[in-house]
Amino acid sequence: MEQWSKETIAAFRKTLLTWYDENKRDLPWRHxxxxxxxxxxxxxxxxxxxxxxxxxxxxxxSMFPTINDLAAAKPEQLLKAWEGLGYYSRARNLQRAAREIVNDRHGEWPTTAAGLQELTGIGPYTAGAIASIAFGEPVAAVDGNAFRVFGRLLMIDADITKPATRQLFAETIDRIIDPQRPGDFNQAIMDLGSSYMTVKxxxxxxxxxxxxxxxxxxGHVLDYPVKTAKPRPVPVDYVALVIHTPAGYLMTKRPSTGLLANLWTFPLVKVSDLLKDDEQETDLMDVDIVSRAEQxxxxxxEIPVSLALIGGRAVTHTFTHLKWQIRLVSAELSTVPDISLFAxxxxxxxxxxxxxxxxxxxxxxxxxxAASKK
Structure with missing residues (x-):
């Protein structure tokens, strides 16, 4: 790993921050x-x-202009505001932390990275970003941009997928960060990593x-940062039941924990749950899957339905560790069913x-x- 002298560090700070002052992105949260x-x-x-x-x-x-508004928001309102961003635990943790600040700390923010990490959902990177930008603490904000920028600048050979490497980068950047403008320094690294020093x-x-x-x-730019390959997401097959009635569609609310907690979807049936003893998913024909999902x-x-498979490729959606592959089946009901047993x-x-x-x-x-228009 390259080691910089005090003179090099001073020159780097000046060069970086001069560039940032002239070229920083105009982002609404930077106002x-x-x-x-x-x-x-x-x-x-x-x-x-x-x-x-x-x-x-x-x-x-616009919906939650203050931390008090966020703390008081209804969960459904919060999730609706977050709809489409994914990783919904982020939104739930935001509200938990907001309530911790408003209720437990009487509206007072921790002003150090160490103190901020005591709040729900705030890890080392986010704590470093808030502490440096909002409170002027000279502390590194080590994210993917920082890994990439300093990994290349200093040719740091440590594998960034290992937890100990984050601490190595943090200690390295803490020695380089500008103590007078730590927030601008960290944001400059973010801008540098998303412009001239991108992944590809x-x-x-x-x-x-x-x-x-x-x-x-x-001549080794693309060799840094050092990173072992992630395992591929595991494929999981589902059937989505599109059941239409004169009053609307049957929709289910996901459990309060786990993937997509408290969000609404068509009823989803995991194909593996339709298997009998010693069967494999490859043993089932489409007609078997449809009939078993129906049953x-x-x-x-206790709602009788006659399901039909909707053709075409499966709808896919990839999470960090899972890849859902979903085939749609549909049913049209002529009357509104009794849904007392439907979750x-x-x-x-x-x-x-x-x-x-x-x-x-x-x-x-x-x-x-698209299918219903054919």
Missing amino acids: DHDPYHVWVSEIMLQQTQVNTVIPYYERFM NPDVEHSPVKMFDRSYET AFETET GEIVAESAFDQYPMPVVQQKLWRRWQ
Whole structure:
């Protein structure tokens, strides 16, 4: 790993911050240093691109302009505001932390990275970002951009998928960060990592800090940061039941814990749950899957249905560790059924905007709309 002298560190700070002052992105959460604004934006930016986040952030702030508004929001309202961003535990943790600040801390924010990490859902990176930007603490905010920028600048050989490596980067950056402008320093690294020092096709030749980039000098830019490959998401097959009645569609609310908690979808049946002893999923023909899904639904709800398979490729949706592959089956009921045993509601299409629905449900709905027009 390259080690910088005090003179090199001073020169790097000046070069980086001069570039940032002249080229920083105009983002809505950068218009002030309010910790609430910084916090919400950083949570939204986890696993999500900046251009996608901007309209969500602006809508979220119009709905919950203060941390008190967020703490008092109804869960359904919160999830609806987050709809489409995915990783919904982020939204639930936001509200938990908001309530901790409002109720347990009487509205007082922790002002250090260590204190911020005591709040629900705030890890080392988010704590570093809030502490440096909102409170001026000279502490690193180590995210993917920081791994990439400093991994290349200093040719750090440590594997960033290992927990201990984050601490190594944090300690390294803490020695380099500008103590007078730590927030701007961290945001400059974010901008650098999303422009000249991207994952693929970096433009290092025009990078404002190329003179400090050891990997560029040695021709090894794409070898950094060092990262072992993630395992592929495990495929899981489902059947989605699109059951339409004169009053609307049968919809179920996901459990309060686990994937897509408290969000609404068409009833989903895992194909593996339809197997008999010693059967494999590959043993089932489409007709077997449809008939067993039909039987399972009728047994559970006492609602008789005649399901038909909707053709075409399965709808796919990938989570971090799972890849859902969903085939649609449909039924049209001429009367409104008794849903006393059905774990859900009948929802009119006109009322969909009142129910928080995940992206995978939106994909299923688009597939159903396309199929029903044929």
